[in-house]
Amino acid sequence: MTDLRFERYFSGKARDYLFRSIDLALEEDGPDLTAMAVFAPEDRLTAAIVAKEEAVMAGLPIAPLVLERMGQAEACSVTLFAADGQRVANRMVVAEIVGPAITLLKAERVILNYICHLSGIATMVAKAVAALAGTKTRLLDTRKTLPGLRYPEKYAVVCGGGVNHRLDLAEMLMFKDNHIDRAGGIPQAMAALRKSYQGHMESMPPVEIECRTLAEVAQAIAEAPKRIMLDNMDEPTMREALAMVPAGIETEVSGGVDLDALAGIGALGPDFVSVGRITHSAKSADLSMLLKETTA
Missing domain, CATH: 3.90.1170.20 (Quinolinate phosphoribosyl transferase, N-terminal domain)
Incomplete structure (x- = not known):
């Protein structure tokens, strides 16, 4: 076979x-x-x-x-x-x-x-995907994989019905809290990134911006990234944030997501939810x- x-x-x-x-x-x-x-x-x-x-x-x-x-x-x-x-x-x-x-x-x-x-x-992963059944939300893995086994573990996620997030740091450029804080904010971080790709913007990989607050969501929307991540938000804040993001920008929920919470998150309608425990705690x-x- x-x-x-x-x-x-x-x-x-x-x-x-x-x-x-x-x-x-x-x-x-x-x-x-x-x-x-x-x-x-x-x-x-x-x-x-x-x-x-x-x-x-x-x-x-x-x-x-x-x-x-x-x-x-x-x-x-x-x-x-x-x-x-x-x-x-x-x-x-x-x-x-x-x-x-x-x-x-x-x-x-x-x-x-x-x-x-x-x-x-x-x-x-199959159990987690089943919890999202009937919603548009797809299950993403993370980079929380064992050293040397990233590809096999992410392959296993696909076998269970999940979707791979970036395989390495260069496949998708992600602004997380450390980058944003160091740059002085989301607009400044994006300006620094665009400057580094000046003259060859067509080669820049897609960008995802991690947001901790509604104010950061508003800033991220103005930058028109491929995806906005809602990090460690409670349900009311998450709901409000998802309503802010226009069509054409993907949304991802992340941060300490428990499998028991997946059905509720799916009901809110984000495009993705990323769960580290599907690889590091299976x-x-x-x-x-x-x-x-x-x-x-």
Whole structure:
């Protein structure tokens, strides 16, 4: 089963980052000396990856990539019985791997670490997206990701039905409180930015402005950014702020958003709500790898 979404997402530098994280994980584990002592090179195992709870899958195509990075792709066969983004039932076999025993025993934990972690994110995201059902508000992730795992974690957000915010600091220019305070205000911050792009404004990435007060919202509107973020506002202030923003400027709610608050925020009608906990606090999905000897 080829996952085209995975292939499209992990191209270019995203694929390079993924390979580097897999290589580091394999290097951290070192050689499996116990497996090498007990199993002969010709011994083979069949490994079934089994869901031990209902979950939304993410990261299944990483399994063959781990074997590829080990130089063992040709010695192993991988069959995926589920696709990323699919909700699977408890006890479902989501993948099967056949290969040299020493290879599978070394790869086991690395493969499970990815799939369990990413599927946990996708499962939490799916729950959050369901809370926004019936509204126009889309769920955004943040840059609150584990170092070295930003692309896999943000991919898991997409698998769960969420939307990626900027992947790095250059993809969208965001004025946050520190920038605004240092510049002396939103107009001054935008003037400094435009000056830095003087002569090549067409190359300037889209701009988002974080606002803490209604006065800042008014200032931000005058600058006509792509998006205005309403940061840590209570519901009455948020409602008033959203009413101020004209069509053509996107709105985003952010700041300590709890999953229980999503339905209420969606009812207010912002374009986006960003939630850091969908990556930094997602519980890993429970999957295991069951191995048995095979003569295949």
